[in-house]
């Protein structure tokens with residue numbers, strides 16, 4: 001049964017679901033650098049590593065980080081990283097009762113600011129990448145129209161060459177005929 005790996009959350013899928021609460025559970029990404037960011041976000045013991053079935057619940061992601069699929073389903077965009085700390089819920093209280101060994105530290109404002117800064121830097125990075133992509137798309141468009149122009153030019157030059165060849169052939173024939181007439 002999936003549960004959220006974030007220490008201050010620990011939502012369990014038997015209590016929360018997409019239909020009822022709008023909560024979905026998402027497996028850790030395969031890419032090592034993303035996986036590390038997810039792992040660090042959980043704030044579990046330093047030695048903790050996510051397993052193949054570890055998940056983080058949707059409460060830690062921004063709406064813009066989801067791709068919405070048919071049938072009310074959704075998945076995270078490929079490079080999504082958790083950024084939001086979920087407000088405490090009744091699920092946390094359960095955890096505190098059941099797993100007394102885990103103490104949940106209150107979120108320090110400093111960390112929250114750091115996370116906010118992280119989001120801001122990432123947004124700036126994404127914006128930069130988007131601009132780069134747009135720039136490249138323009139370049140490709142320009143190259144396409146240049147290719148089209150050159151193709152047209154080649155075609156018209158071929159046309160001119162063909163008519164010149166025709167003309168040359170006709171002139172040659174005319175000269176040959178004249179020579180034959182002169183010889184008769």
Ligand SMILES: [Zn+2]
Nearest residue numbers: 004006009057
């Ligand atoms: Zn969670």
